[in-house]
Amino acid sequence: MSHEITVREDGTQEFFAAGSTPVWHRLGQRTERAVTSGAALKMAGLDWKVEECPIHAEVDGGMRRIATHKSIVRRDTKAVLGVVGRKYRPV
Incomplete structure (x- = not known):
């Protein structure tokens, strides 16, 4: 492709x-x-539209939210388009 x-x-x-x-x-x-x-x-x-989703990481056997970043996800396919800083806002 x-x-x-x-x-x-x-x-x-x-x-x-x-x-x-x-x-x-x-x-x-x-x-x-x-x-x-x-x-x-x-x-x-x-x-199509996008949504902001939290990011988590496995730390010491548990899940911890990463507050400094978030993922941008397509609503229709749920594909993760990228990772951005917490201040980023989709237009």
Whole structure:
């Protein structure tokens, strides 16, 4: 998967392009006209939400919460997208 485009189990390809030039991988949705950012996210299948989740570590046989960081998780797939500092806020 050199294109690094997520393809969901239902076959949806999470990608969008605008303009008349074809994309090399031929995946996702295309339009020749300009669209709003919200419409582009929806067309690309990227209109999913994220949630902040606490991080825990095993210490001396027990679980301890790491208060300085949290994980960012996709709500639809529960995939962990990354670990960020406690002050980070998703937009």
